[in-house]
Amino acid sequence: MAAEACLRARKFVPSFAVPFHKGQHGRVVVIGGSIEYSGAPCYAAMAALRTGADLAWVICAPEAAGAIKAFSPELIVIPGLPSAEENERVARLPAARRDAVARLAAQNLLGLVRAARPSAVVVGPGLGREVAVQAAVSAAIEMLCQGGEDGTGPAVVLDADALWAVACKPSIVRGGSRVVITPNAAEAARIAAAAAAAAKPEAAAADARAAAAAAKPGPAEEGGALGLSKALGGGVTVVLKGAEDVVARAPVPGSAAAKAAGADGADGGEAFAVSHAGSPRRCGGQGDVLAGALGALASWAGDDLPAASAAACAILRDAARSAFAKHRRATVTPDILSELGLAFERVLPDTLGVELERAE
Ligand SMILES: NC(=O)C1=CN([C@@H]2O[C@H](COP(=O)(O)OP(=O)(O)OC[C@H]3O[C@@H](n4cnc5c(N)ncnc54)[C@H](OP(=O)(O)O)[C@@H]3O)[C@@H](O)[C@H]2O)[C@@H](O)CC1
Numbered sequence: 001m002a003a004e005a006c007l008r009a010r011k012f013v014p015s016f017a018v019p020f021h022k023g024q025h026g027r028v029v030v031i032g033g034s035i036e037y038s039g040a041p042c043y044a045a046m047a048a049l050r051t052g053a054d055l056a057w058v059i060c061a062p063e064a065a066g067a068i069k070a071f072s073p074e075l076i077v078i079p080g081l082p083s084a085e086e087n088e089r090v091a092r093l094p095a096a097r098r099d100a101v102a103r104l105a106a107q108n109l110l111g112l113v114r115a116a117r118p119s120a121v122v123v124g125p126g127l128g129r130e131v132a133v134q135a136a137v138s139a140a141i142e143m144l145c146q147g148g149e150d151g152t153g154p155a156v157v158l159d160a161d162a163l164w165a166v167a168c169k170p171s172i173v174r175g176g177s178r179v180v181i182t183p184n185a186a187e188a189a190r191i192a193a194a195a196a197a198a199a200k201p202e203a204a205a206a207d208a209r210a211a212a213a214a215a216k217p218g219p220a221e222e223g224g225a226l227g228l229s230k231a232l233g234g235g236v237t238v239v240l241k242g243a244e245d246v247v248a249r250a251p252v253p254g255s256a257a258a259k260a261a262g263a264d265g266a267d268g269g270e271a272f273a274v275s276h277a278g279s280p281r282r283c284g285g286q287g288d289v290l291a292g293a294l295g296a297l298a299s300w301a302g303d304d305l306p307a308a309s310a311a312a313c314a315i316l317r318d319a320a321r322s323a324f325a326k327h328r329r330a331t332v333t334p335d336i337l338s339e340l341g342l343a344f345e346r347v348l349p350d351t352l353g354v355e356l357e358r359a360e
């Protein structure tokens, strides 16, 4: 199934045979980066570029902007998230006032996102969990997942601390058909517990948060990813990361896909494991690379986000394996970034569309 999904992905990768201008192969916006975590958004944005996107933005906390700019001149850096001072101020506000401030901050954030005219938005790497940042990003995710007025908005990839926002309020992704979430075992357990708590009659917003906080990671089996997509209302693609990555998407109840599946007596949806050989090294940041690579692939995938996800997982694993072969125990995430181009061609061969001159 993963091999079949990669075959699907080969069909939507843009070729270099056709003339195009800067931006047409992907404009990826990463929302993340805080004073503690400035590496994660860099890894995600650089992975989008190394996978083939033309332009990458990072919208980050003002305190992180200098460090992110210093990482690479390739990145367009916008200090558009609430500052540490703003986080302290908002944390002292009463809840109702906090919501109003969050809505305004979310509108500002979306204004910055729209100005970039993105093909994909990756939310979460290095975002942190400060109150004002989480409130603004949660409201922004909810708006992004609605897909814009004509339903043709950018693909949305939610990773790392954006998944904390989903665990606090699972309904923010409901109805999102061009949305991928990329939880590790801990993040999947939080979202599953929160979605189950939120589904109970008369559940309060605090119930989901309490259930998420108490959740413990369990075994990541295939039913887990499909079950998670279903618990989130279907339509959302889930990439459950682990020793093998499981990609799944349940149909939205009442949709044509759900009705067709129901006629067969099945629940429907798609679920498969990506077990492409990876690296034994578990240095931090590999999830960020996956999220950024997925941002580029999702830009081209239209509705086929399971195929984009399968390809991104296989490419990340292949690149990590190559990096480990060269650097062994010294492998760090930038080594994996350097391997993405060749890994892409091994996983999705014959997608360049042009002949390369052979070195003598
Ligand atoms: N250089 C940088 O800037 C980097 C920044 N980063 C940024 O850091 C932020 C926080 O991200 P995060 O992944 O540390 O947070 P979270 O999900 O709470 O995990 C911690 C908890 O979950 C558990 N746990 C984790 N994985 C598990 C597994 N597979 N299976 C089972 N358990 C697992 C783990 O368990 P423990 O280690 O305690 O056993 C612990 O309790 C985020 O913004 C991210 O982008 C990183 O990207 C790295 C590079």
Ligand SMILES: Nc1ncnc2c1ncn2[C@@H]1O[C@H](COP(=O)(O)OP(=O)(O)OP(=O)(O)O)[C@@H](O)[C@H]1O
Pocket (backbone or CB within 6 Å): 160, 183, 184, 185, 241, 242, 243, 244, 245, 278, 279, 280, 283, 284, 285, 286, 287, 288, 289, 290, 313, 316, 317
């Ligand atoms: N045990 C494993 N063996 C091989 N590959 C793995 C293993 N665990 C994770 N991976 C690969 O690493 C990728 C990132 O997974 P990981 O669990 O490290 O994410 P994460 O915790 O979100 O990372 P980050 O450090 O960026 O926060 C996965 O997509 C998967 O391909």
